[in-house]
Amino acid sequence: MSDGKTTVEFNDRIVRQFLCATLIWGAVAMLVGVLIAAQLNFWQLNFGKSWLTWSHLRPLHTNAAIFAFVGNMMFAGIYYSTQRLVKARLASDFLSQFHFWGWQAIIVAAAATLPFGLTRGKEYAELIWPINLMVVVVWVVFGVNFFWTLARRREPSLYVAIWFYIATIVTVAMLYIVNHLSIPTSLTHSYPVFGGVQDALVQWWYGHNAVAFFLTTPILGIMYYFVPKAAERPVYSYRLSIVHFWSLVFVYIWAGPHHLLNTALPPWLQLLGTTFSLMLWAPSWGGMLNGLLTLRGAWDKVRTDPVLKFFAAGITFYGMATFEGPLLSIPSVNALAHYTDWIIGHVHAGTLGWNGFMAAGMTYYLLPRLWNRPLHSTALANLHFWIGTVGILLYVGAMWTSGITQGVMLNATTENGTVLAYPNFLDTVNAIRPMMLMRVIGGGLYLTGWFLLAYNAVRTVRGAQPVNGSIEVSPEAEAPDPVRPLRVAGAFFNPPVLLALVGGGFLCAWMFGGEFVKLSGLVGAMLCFALAMGHLESDGKAWAAWYDRLLVTALPFTILTLVAVVAGGLIQIIPTVVANQAINVEDRRQIPYTPLELAGRDLYVREGCYLCHSQMIRTLVPDVLRYGDYSRLGESIYDHPFQWGSKRNGPDLARVGGKYPNVWHLRHLDDPRAISAGSNMPSFRWLLDNRLDLSTLPGRIRVQRRLGVPYPEASPAEIIGEAQGQAEAIAADLSKAGAPTPADREVVALIAYLQKLGRYEPVGAPAPARSSRLAQ
Amino acid sequence: MLQRLVTGNPQAICTVLAFAFAASIFFAMAWRALRMDRARSDRLARLPFDSSPETAHDQADHSAER
Numbered sequence: 001m002s003d004g005k006t007t008v009e010f011n012d013r014i015v016r017q018f019l020c021a022t023l024i025w026g027a028v029a030m031l032v033g034v035l036i037a038a039q040l041n042f043w044q045l046n047f048g049k050s051w052l053t054w055s056h057l058r059p060l061h062t063n064a065a066i067f068a069f070v071g072n073m074m075f076a077g078i079y080y081s082t083q084r085l086v087k088a089r090l091a092s093d094f095l096s097q098f099h100f101w102g103w104q105a106i107i108v109a110a111a112a113t114l115p116f117g118l119t120r121g122k123e124y125a126e127l128i129w130p131i132n133l134m135v136v137v138v139w140v141v142f143g144v145n146f147f148w149t150l151a152r153r154r155e156p157s158l159y160v161a162i163w164f165y166i167a168t169i170v171t172v173a174m175l176y177i178v179n180h181l182s183i184p185t186s187l188t189h190s191y192p193v194f195g196g197v198q199d200a201l202v203q204w205w206y207g208h209n210a211v212a213f214f215l216t217t218p219i220l221g222i223m224y225y226f227v228p229k230a231a232e233r234p235v236y237s238y239r240l241s242i243v244h245f246w247s248l249v250f251v252y253i254w255a256g257p258h259h260l261l262n263t264a265l266p267p268w269l270q271l272l273g274t275t276f277s278l279m280l281w282a283p284s285w286g287g288m289l290n291g292l293l294t295l296r297g298a299w300d301k302v303r304t305d306p307v308l309k310f311f312a313a314g315i316t317f318y319g320m321a322t323f324e325g326p327l328l329s330i331p332s333v334n335a336l337a338h339y340t341d342w343i344i345g346h347v348h349a350g351t352l353g354w355n356g357f358m359a360a361g362m363t364y365y366l367l368p369r370l371w372n373r374p375l376h377s378t379a380l381a382n383l384h385f386w387i388g389t390v391g392i393l394l395y396v397g398a399m400w401t402s403g404i405t406q407g408v409m410l411n412a413t414t415e416n417g418t419v420l421a422y423p424n425f426l427d428t429v430n431a432i433r434p435m436m437l438m439r440v441i442g443g444g445l446y447l448t449g450w451f452l453l454a455y456n457a458v459r460t461v462r463g464a465q466p467v468n469g470s471i472e473v474s475p476e477a478e479a480p481d482p483v484r485p486l487r488v489a490g491a492f493f494n495p496p497v498l499l500a501l502v503g504g505g506f507l508c509a510w511m512f513g514g515e516f517v518k519l520s521g522l523v524g525a526m527l528c529f530a531l532a533m534g535h536l537e538s539d540g541k542a543w544a545a546w547y548d549r550l551l552v553t554a555l556p557f558t559i560l561t562l563v564a565v566v567a568g569g570l571i572q573i574i575p576t577v578v579a580n581q582a583i584n585v586e587d588r589r590q591i592p593y594t595p596l597e598l599a600g601r602d603l604y605v606r607e608g609c610y611l612c613h614s615q616m617i618r619t620l621v622p623d624v625l626r627y628g629d630y631s632r633l634g635e636s637i638y639d640h641p642f643q644w645g646s647k648r649n650g651p652d653l654a655r656v657g658g659k660y661p662n663v664w665h666l667r668h669l670d671d672p673r674a675i676s677a678g679s680n681m682p683s684f685r686w687l688l689d690n691r692l693d694l695s696t697l698p699g700r701i702r703v704q705r706r707l708g709v710p711y712p713e714a715s716p717a718e719i720i721g722e723a724q725g726q727a728e729a730i731a732a733d734l735s736k737a738g739a740p741t742p743a744d745r746e747v748v749a750l751i752a753y754l755q756k757l758g759r760y761e762p763v764g765a766p767a768p769a770r771s772s773r774l775a776q
Numbered sequence: 777m778l779q780r781l782v783t784g785n786p787q788a789i790c791t792v793l794a795f796a797f798a799a800s801i802f803f804a805m806a807w808r809a810l811r812m813d814r815a816r817s818d819r820l821a822r823l824p825f826d827s828s829p830e831t832a833h834d835q836a837d838h839s840a841e842r
Contacts, residue, residue: 085823159823225824234821239809246805251798268790275794282802483816511793547808 008154009470010083014096016370016466018076021104022359023454025068028111030447032061037440039682040649041433043673046682051115053682055608059126060114065351066124066214068107073359074218075099075142078165080366081225082146085162086153087473095145102138106131118188121605121641122203124210125179129190132180139176143169150554154473156485157552160241163561164221166554167249170562171213174569179206183707185700189602191707196590196637197580198573200260200644201269205569208256215350216318217248219358220287223315226362227294230307236293240286247283249561251276253568258329261338262618263644264633266580269572270331277329284322291315306381310361313389317353321346335620336411339648341432341439342403345396352392352446360384360453367460372467376459380452388449394442402435411622420625425651426678486549491556494546495535503528504567512575582708585634588760592638592709593753595697595723600753602700603746605641607684614645615654615757628655628758635760638709650681655758662730663737665751687747692727694720726752 039045039054046053083090090096109131113119119126127135146169150162179202182190194202228235235241257265257273292315295302302308324346328337337343368375375381409428412421422428491497506528509521536543550557582589593601604610615636617627624630631654636642645652660668667674670688672681698716705711714722724743730751731743741748 081824087826155823155826157820157823159820161824228821228824234818234825238817238821239812242809242812243802243805247798247802250801254794271790272794275791276798279795279798507793511789544808544811 005472005474007470007472008087008089009468010080011090011093011096012080012370012468013466014090014093014100015076015080015366017100018072018079019363019366019370021072021100022069022076022363023450023457025064025072025107026356026359027447027450027454029061029064029069030443030450032057032064034440034443034447036061037436037443040680041436041440043680043682048683048685050117050607050684050686053607053684055611055682056115056117058608058611059119059123060111062124063110063114063126064107066210067110070215070219070351070355070359071103073355073362074168074214074222075103076366077222077226077362078146078218081161081222082149082165084469084471085155085159085225086150087155087471088149088153090145091148091152092145095141095148099138099142099145102134102141106134106138109134113188117606117608119605119608120180120182120190120192121608121610121643122179122192122199123611123646124207125203128188129180129182129184130187132176132182135176136173139169139173143173147554147558156483158554158557159224160235160238160245161221161224163245163557164217164224166558167245167561167565168213168218168221170558171209171217171253171565174562174566175206175209175213178569178573179203183703185703186696189696189700191640191700191703193640193707194577195640195707195709196642197265197633198577199640199642200263200265201257201576202573203642204259205253205256205572208259209253211347211350212248212252212255215355216252219355220244220248222358222362223287223291223311226365227291227311227315230305230311230361230365231295231298231301233294233296233298236290236296240290244283244287244290247286248280249564250568251279251283253565254572255280255329257572258334259646260644261329261331261334262620263616264631264635266576266633269576272572274329274331277326279326280322281326284325285319288315288319288322291318304378306378306385307361307365309382309385310357310364313385314354314357314361317349317357317392321350321354324349335618336407337403338618339614339646340403340407340410341399341435342407343647345399345403348399349392349396352388352395356446356450357388360388360450363453363457367457369469370466371461371464373460373464376456380456384449384452384456387445387452391442391445391447391449394445395439396442398435398438398442402432402439405435406432410626411620413622413625417621418625420622423626425626426676429649429680430678483548483552485553486546486556488556490546491550491553491560494542495532495539496543496546497560499528499532499535501563503532508571511571580633580637582634582637582710585632585637586763587634588632589634589763590636590638591756591759591761592704592711593756594726595694595701595719596726596749596752597756598700598704598753599692599694599697599723600749600751600756603687603750604643604753607687607750609653610643610645611647612645612649612681613651613653614648615652616644617652617654623652627652632760634763635758638704640704640707640709650679653754653757657755657757657759661737662733662751662755663739665754666734666739666741666747669747669750684747687750688741688745690746691744692746692749694723697723723749 035045036054036057050056079090079096110127113128113131114126118128120128146165181193183193184190192199224235224241254276255273257269258277261270261274292312295308295312298308302312328334328343328346364375364381406428409422409431413419414421503525506521506524509517510525511521513521550560617623617629617631619630636644664675666688668676669684671683672679698719701711701714701719727743727748730748731741734741
């Protein structure tokens with residue numbers, strides 16, 4: 001210390017730890033990705049082992065890519081940049097270490113459970129409930145450490161990257177908790193509290209915004225810090241970054257329903273998803289241009305500096321993926337693309353191009369700075385860039401071609417649109433095999449590039465001394481900003497906030513209310529708007545001062561950001577939960593599963609069947625011609641979790657019940673190619689060998705009753721007896737068909753479930769006689 | 777009370793409301809950003825560079841090729 005100056009040493013150890021974890025888990029995620037891509041071409045690569053089967057490994061791949069790879073990268077970037085932007089060391093070394101080791105424990109727990117079929121059956125939300133609790137605890141620790149650091153900051157202003165980090169922390173917490181609300185039936189199994197259409201909406205509200213607030217906003221914060229640093233010039237337009245932030249926060253959260261277009265989701269939600277998705281074009285491209293234009297005057301460096309090369313390409317992929325997303329949200333485009341490889345190409349343009357290249361650029365930037373040694377080889381880094389770029393282009397190009405080919409073939413009709421041109425689903429699978437092989441090559445190249453990075457990193461840090469950055473802070477730097485922070489009361493009790501909240505409430509009343517409430521809502525909203533305009537006209541400076549002060553006050557800023565994202569979620573979820581219940585459904589209502597069918601359904605979830613087979617016949621002529629009458633909202637109303645699916649590697653199963661005899665399903669699950677020549681479906685042979693565990697059924701039915709599924713009161717003995725009776729009937733049928741199978745095998749329960757799919761009762765009609773007393 | 781959402785036809789109103797909502801955010805923030813004091817905007821944009829000078833490693837020649 002000299003001249004009153006204080007030296008602040010940053011906690012860069014935690015950054016190094018997260019950076020190393022990024023390299024390791026990135027390799028694991030990509031390696032599993034290449035394996036499962038190869039399995040779609042060569043079914044033999046499933047090796048007949050349940051834990052190596054495609055449907056067990058696919059959740060491992062997605063979770064590893066999102067939470068292990070991008071998660072660790074995000075934490076490294078956030079911790080490095082935040083300390084420097086606020087001129088303060090992280091608040092707690094203990095919390096930092098707890099965060100790191102806790103997150104790694106979660107990843108290991110995920111890797112130890114997902115391949116063995118321990119899953120919740122919801123995409124990117126597969127982890128079982130004890131791991132969910134670990135995630136919440138670790139995320140809270142991360143949040144506490146982050147906000148505690150902000151509270152101790154020496155720089156009063158909050159740079160825009162910090163805004164993006166704040167939005168990430170609060171929004172991911174909200175999304176994760178709501179979508180993982182479950183009632184456990186055992187230590188490793190639970191049922192989600194939402195069912196059917198409600199579960200579908202909540203799942204894709206979460207799923208879409210996991211992309212938005214886990215894979216996008218934190219990486220944008222990283223972009224706004226690291227790109228200017230690497231280019232050695234400030235961001236192109238700080239003003240544009242402000243518009244970028246608020247537009248994304250307010251608009252992104254509404255767009256989730258675009259994952260459910262042309263389905264049984266209520267039309268108003270589908271329309272909301274489409275409209276808000278289209279409006280995302282503006283902020284996304286504004287942000288992309290802001291990032292790219294930051295390189296103004298530094299384009300010559302892009303040719304030689306691998307860091308800038310990766311950043312420039314990463315931001316370009318961000319622009320490409322965020323152009324494609326809204327495009328795919330147009331219902332007619334979605335009718336072609338949904339359930340096909342086009343969507344897979346789209347998400348990989350984002351994950352490999354945007355996240356992966358930003359991670360690589362950030363790693364090449366940090367390695368020399370965290371170990372105080374020049375990068376081992378710039379030439380190797382440049383080679384990584386070109387191999388990775390060619391890999392992505394091969395991957396994405398192949399998936400576009402594959403997706404459009406399959407979409408066109410599946411939707412093609414003849415005889416004036418009354419007959420399918422390709423009635424056999426396998427025709428479309430075999431048509432895209434070359435593209436699926438191209439994907440393996442592209443993914444393999446990208447993985448090779450990642451290995452080059454890992455090698456370069458090891459050679460760079462080997463024998464080097466890790467160093468922590470530090471700065472000298474003078475007392476003047478800690479002097480208050482000319483803009484004073486807000487007090488908590490002043491942040492909320494002021495005209496802009498109050499008029500916005502009350503006006504929003506009136507708008508909701510207008511939208512959702514009955515006749516009188518609707519009219520009151522309209523009048524109230526107009527009144528609020530007039531008052532706001534009047535007050536803004538007379539006292540606009542107060543509004544501007546409030547906003548300026550908000551930007552230097554972390555807590556109110558965080559709370560108001562949370563309010564913005566909560567509003568977008570609640571307006572979709574509350575009406576769906578209130579209105580779309582079993583009691584209100586029209587036309588058709590699902591018949592609850594018998595105990596054996598429920599056991600079979602749990603196996604269907606365990607085996608990950610939903611990852612290849614949808615259970616949602618869309619309101620599209622080709623879908624109806626291929627799979628039967630379109631799916632009604634009420635037909636899956638008791639499904640906890642919903643199983644509408646998001647990808648069709650195989651045909652839809654919504655109405656497969658009764659379509660084939662029991663023995664067909666048995667032989668198909670045992671050896672798919674014995675039934676469907678050329679199929680790439682793995683064998684599920686172990687289902688024929690594993691004994692069915694019925695002992696857990698009474699507990700599971702008890703939870704189903706709590707969730708509102710209308711099972712009558714029954715003793716455990718009655719439940720198990722009922723299941724055994726149905727199993728024996730199926731076993732007898734199998735024996736009669738020449739495939740004797742003991743009644744206590746898992747495959748029997750799965751057949752019972754598959755044969756139930758598509759069975760419903762008309763709403764308002766007298767209840768039909770059912771085979772199961774418990775399903776009455 | 778939510779019957780209109782179940783049975784109603786939303787095309788006429790949902791898109792307009794959604795557009796009005798998003799447009800109000802775009803315009804309000806653009807207006808606020810454009811009116812931001814230039815000196816303040818420049819200062820905020822330079823915040824990533826305020827932590828310099830760091831320790832020697834930040835000035836390390838990391839572009840050296842071997």
